[in-house]
Amino acid sequence: MSLSNEQVGHLARLARIALSDAEIDATRDKLNGIFGLIEQMQAVDTAGVEPMSHPQELATRLREDLVTEQDRRAAFQQVAPQTEAGLYLVPKVIE
Amino acid sequence: MSRTDWEVVIGLEVHAQLNTASKIFSGASTAFGAEPNVQASAVDIALPGVLPVLNRGAVERAIRFGLAIGAHVAEKSVFARKNYFYPDLPKGYQISQMDLPVVQGGAITIRVGEGEQAYEKTVRLTRAHLEEDAGKSLHEDFHGMTGIDLNRAGTPLLEIVSEPDMRSSAEAVAYARSLHALVRWIDICDGNMQEGSFRCDANVSVRRKGATEFGTRREIKNLNSFRFLQQAIDFEVQWQIDTLEDGGRVQQATVLFDPDSGETRMMRSKEDAHDYRYFPDPDLLPLVVSPDWKARVQAGMPELPGAMKARFMDEWGLSAYDATTLTASKEVADFYQATVTAAGTALAKPCANWIMGDLAARLNKAELDIAASPVSAAQLAGLVTRIADNTISNAIGKKVFEALWNGEGASADEVIDKQGLKQVTDSGAIEAMIDEVLAANQKSVDEFRAGKEKAFNALVGQVMKASKGKASPAQVNELLKKKLG
Known part of the structure; x- marks a missing residue:
């Protein structure tokens, strides 16, 4: 399998990465190299092998359901470009 | 062609907000109505370097749900990243579950319609998975900008997905109501629809009667009342039938319901549908639910509505209708059981009659929930007892009930005594x-x-x-x- 420039452009848009035409060519070649590796791995017979979601054979740690965080809004909002009435302000978005 | 030539197919996705004290991956509070962003911790606003730690309480609620619907509670489930960009999602992805959800399968029995026409139906569930809620965007005018409140970001949700088993808006509403009653019954969600604690998305399609393939579906998003659910589905079904009968085609799309116009309108078509690029979240190891943990949760489960209904019929001699009505919600069932406990099981039937008759009518008129009833279970039990032992007639009983409702006495005996209502038997x-x-x-x-x-x-x-x-x-x-x- 190999990617087209159009598919690379689509992926870049989804990831909000701006790519010039030249960069799209370069990115496509790099990604196709990775696909080559994936194809090699997919040739391995994995029948009966459970799909792996994490490389460590461990279970996730759990925390008790307790409120441990205090209000740190003032500190967090110091680094925000713009705030008002406790809200973060961002360029207008309406879906 | 008329409406009767078509079959409606509906599946629901319900987001139930889990009633934990803290968020699913952080120790911030989930309390409703706080000042903007005071309950948004470093994890919730996605400051660099933070890591999620899963809330045991949220998992436990998911297990309770799985056990309540007879589902498979997965011994191992996996959290995945659902990637999209929106300002109220600071990480750029929502942590959810995709391939391996914590709850798999299960079913709910619903009762549809009233009286003679009423029937029971089993709706199968596909899955229920844990995920985090996003923040809130406020589009009022902040000098042409949008305000973001991240208090809700990271609030635990259980997304409950049904199979496309419903065949009318009435069935969809009956299912949503049963689910709503169940999540409150097992105390995993407060069910407050105004506050968004229980939100429905409906997948709706139509096909000609006898067709084996499903039609193309459209998804109605974010319905936050049972009335809107019914209205939105009815409108959408008619729209799809009209479109197809006019020779048009239904295209897969996401639509929104406008309560003011009663219409659904397109939000986005399949072409610009999101491509979420799910993948396992490397920040979280698999969730393991041991058989031991499951057994402990099982031991702490309350009697479920189905079992309680059977008990009311077998042990207390109630009809199927009475038993269903009295187990429709946890509050009604609690009130009824408290009344019978005080009056004695021999009076289970008259207690049921009073609760479903006079009390229900009076509560309805006053627009009160049974939990806020001015007549307590103990007071009602006292009243039923005095009618049963012939101290008063049923007609006088209604008077005593009114007096208790209006706070004219602490007990039926006091009202009977004060107002000289004792039956003359001489x-x-x-x-x-x-x-x-x-x-x-x-x-x-x-x-x-x-x-x-x-x-x-x-x-x-x-x-x-x-x-x-x-x-x-x-x-x-x-x-x-x-x-x-």
Whole structure:
């Protein structure tokens, strides 16, 4: 399998990465190299092998359901470009 | 072609907000209504370097749900990243579950319709998975900008997905109501729809009767009341049928319901549908639910509505209708059980009648929930007991009920005593009243003797009136018959 420039452009848009035409060519070649590796791995017979979601054979740690965080809004909002009435302000978005 | 030539196919996705104290991956509070962003921790606003740690309480609630619907609670489930960009999602992805959800399968039995037409149906569930909620965007005018409140970001949700098993808006609403009652019954969600604690998305399609393939579906997003759910589905179904009958095609799309116009309108078509690029979240190891943990949760489960309904029928002799009505919500069931506990199980049936009759009507009129009933279960039990032991008649019982409702006494006994409502059972006293009534109503007596049965009832009525309703109607009947006989 190999990617087209159009598919690379689509992926870049989804990831909000701006790519010039030249960069799209370069990115496509790099990604196709990775696909080559994936194809090699997919040739391995994995029948009966459970799909792996994490490389460590461990279970996730759990925390008790307790409120441990205090209000740190003032500190967090110091680094925000713009705030008002406790809200973060961002360029207008309406879906 | 008419509506009856088409079959409607509906599946629901419900987001139930889990009633934990803290968020699913952080120790920030989930309390509703706080000042903007004061409950948004470093994890919730996605500061660099933070890591999620899963809330045991959220997992436990998911297990409770799985056990309640007879589902498979996965021994191992996996969290995945659902990637999209929106300002109220600071990480750029939502942590959710994709391939391996914590709850798999299960079913819910619903009751659809009223009276004779009512029927039961089993709706299968596909899955229920844990995920985090996003923040809130406020589009009011902040100098042409959008305000973001991240208090809700990271609030635990259980997304409950049904199979496309429903065939009408009535079935969809019955399913949503059953689910709503169940999540409150097992105390995993407060069910507050105004506050968004229970939100429905409906996948709707139509196909010609007899067709085996499903039609193309459209998804109606974010319905936050049962009425809107019904209206939105009804409108959408008619729109799809009209479109197809006019020779058009339904295209897969996401639509929004506008309660003001009662219409659904397109939000986005399949072409610009999101491509979420799910993948396992490397920040979280698999969630493992041991058999031991499951057993402990099972041991702490309350009796479920189905089991309670069967018990009411088998042990207390209620009809299927009564038992269903009294287990429709946790509050009603609690009230009923408290009433029967106080009155004794021999009075289970009259207790049911009072709760489903006078109390329900009065609560309805006052727009009150049963939990806020001015007449307590203990007071109602006292009233039912006094009717059963003939201290008062059923008619006087209604008076006592009114008095209790209006706070005119702490108990039925106090009201009966204060207002002198005790039934007159002294036959001498009743006979004296009968004599007076007979003397004053010679015409009725003559009519009765001439064979008019109605005249007898008129005389009973007069005696009851003379006793101010306090005589036992049965006793009046009997004595009057003797006198006239």
